[in-house]
Amino acid sequence: MIRVFCHTLTNDFNAKRCVFIGVTPDGRQLVTLNHDIQQSWNVGDFVSPLAHVLQSGQQKVINSEHLIYWQEDKAFSSLLGHVGDGDKVLITPLKDDVSEASDHVMALAVYVVDVVSWNNTQWQDNWNLHFPRFIELYTHHWQKLNELEKATTLKGRLRESLNLVEQTQAISNKSDLIKQNLVGDSACMKKLREQVAVASQSDMTVLIQSDTGVGKEVVAASIHEQSSRSRQSLVAINCAAIPENLLESELFGYSKGAFSGATTDKTGLIALADGGTLFLDEIGDMPLMLQAKLLRVLETRKYRPLGSDKEEESDFRLLAATHVALQEKIEQKLFRQDLFYRLYQFPVHVPCLKDRDDDIHILAKHFIAKFNQDNNANVVGIHFEVLDALSQHDFPGNVRELRNLIEFGCSHANDGEPLMYNHLSHYLNAQNESVVAESSEELGVEEEQELVSISDLRSAVKDYESKIIAMRLKQFKGNRSLAAESLGIPKRTLADKCTKMEIVL
Template structure:
């Protein structure tokens, strides 16, 4: 804001005023870039020119209820008449009183702390400040302390009045300008978050092709994977065996800035301890018996990309220390080599081991655990997302048909029902193995049926045909599902009674055959 921006009606400072040269004063105030800087500059100019014992400029906060201070703690309630600022603002006029009188009559602790160091013989003057435009909003208050003569002289000083008017005009304009900038910044930030959220949502939808499932747990996991991929932090994947840690690691690499680089993976539990160090760090020629030529390890091969260490909980302690150095410095030394090498890689580690327990047992380094866990991710077991079993099973059937060159087939409702009922200690991997076995046992072109599933998965939990319908359980906590289960069981019993004849079963239930067929599809009920 330049000097020409000052309103032409602002009173001009003159040499007969408070002793401030007009142009230097105006320039000092106009060059202030913020209301806080303006308040500090104005207080300093008044204090230096008049030799006042104390000058402080307080501001009204956005709510209009509180007076804040640029220096010092505490804020003052504009409706609390235990301090003089409330009196001056409510009156809309300056308030003058002695310091000794203020200490006796006004007991606000923050105000008393402000004036504690002032001599009792001085006079206080509190001047409320308002914007000099059409809005006339309160800006704050100017507090002065001086002897009686100096305070009385201010009342008729035209230069002081001009200074105060200039201070208020500049303050109001800077406050409005700052508010507009803050609103613009907030708007830009909101738009950026909105665009960023939309971008992440699109990436998560693409990720659904690799990490299947519409359950809340999988949606949350996909969102976390996208977040992890945007960083270069080490990721620690924890979850039961068969939950898909390898798939998640590959997804993190695929959606990261290192996607064009290599993805190297190793299972630390599958390689003997004597060979694991060589696999990771590589070796020089002649490093050990049989090392006829130099070999680059996985750390070197992963340079510029991602290294996935599966089952890191089984890594020997000696190798853990060497891996920690790679993570902290990016440097490593192959076996038998004399020189160190550098590797720029992103590490993703996975384990089903309870690492905290292994730390207590001194089988895993605590410093490595905290370095690996910069971005921890927990993979949900299949038992916590049973609603995804149908989607996964259908995808595994399609994958089997593609691998074996068979025509595409489906999966019957009875088979899906029995797959949902099964416990899965092996999680998604176990489900895939079950589906592959059942597909292999099914005739080509035939849908996968419950009869093709292994015996422990095909044991039905339905009551015998002659058994009466079970009474509703008092522990029902989902009425809709309970009604669906009861209706499905009734239909199954009627179909068994009529040897699968849907026409007779529908007639006995008093519904059209088409309605019964629709309910059978909806409730996944098959004819016996």
């Protein structure tokens, strides 16, 4: 379109040079639109005559002798090339004929007319008769093209927005489905479910990282179940649970006679995962030699069973998990850096239970319901004292420890009654005995010396009672109800003793 405009000016109106300058959508810049010229100006830079025409909306004619006033604008001077004596430089505004502002300028046409044409009466008549109509028609067509381009752009953006809405809705729907496995309403669990939903939409390798007992295998299963490979198998193996000499044969399989005892062919887990998902748990414990072989499989999707002279292929998606810091393993030369980056396509961090303690009561109710379903039991709810005790517990074993604790308590509860504190007090006390024992060992030598030096029995008994109460409160993290119950005294009595002995925790 611009080429046609300049060609018409050159051939029909004898223009020596033509440059087309447009206004950017934000209205802040003037830029050349000719493909062979790249210049730009601020719309408020009145060192250039372009800004004056843009502001006034009127055509400007510059005589060759007056160009000296615009020499400061080097960009404008470079547009014109050679301007002969008597030549005219014309800057014509092209106005938007549908804009609310009648003087709205869409673009500027800059062209040079030689002195011979300018002084020719026939040329002047042709110019006055046809040029305004040409500008009007060109402006109209250019404007329609711009509108069509804007409509196309808008349509594309609308399509992108709709796709984004659909993707967001799909992730939200998947996140809701995942909630039945990844239980919790905390912010970090909502984020985790969103990550799992996004991860399930691609075939990228996922590296699941966190402490033991958080449910990394549940995360892996959720990714597989929501993925396009869900109709095929999820094949899992714990790299730390299988001896090094057996792990390779488990993964790659072997042919009959590959080694002593290989009496038949064995299909490896990589082959079994064809079309589905392979989950390598505790991959940080995989031997270095096997890491190199795994890296090649990931890059080529080809593997060779032990004792076989033929390579086979497997189309699987890899999920890996570890509780160790792989970066530290790399520094210790125990894990390959190239394999780490191959695994680190989509990292997922699973939060520890201490980072989402608001979810403890939700998880507890979830495990009670699951216990009832698996054991045909009828444990009805959970007592507030149990929830209070759970909130005070450290749970170094994370969600796995909480599940074991709830199952232990439910196994001692009768049908039709809620889970009570006494149903799991034995478990909690057993867990806390080590803490008490450590405290006793630390104070053993000092207490023995104190016993030898006792001269006032009543004062010593009072002091010993104070130490017991303080230690028990520390054991239960300040929970007076649990401390009083463990000491076999009423909570009110314990409160009175704390006041009299000035015990503060």
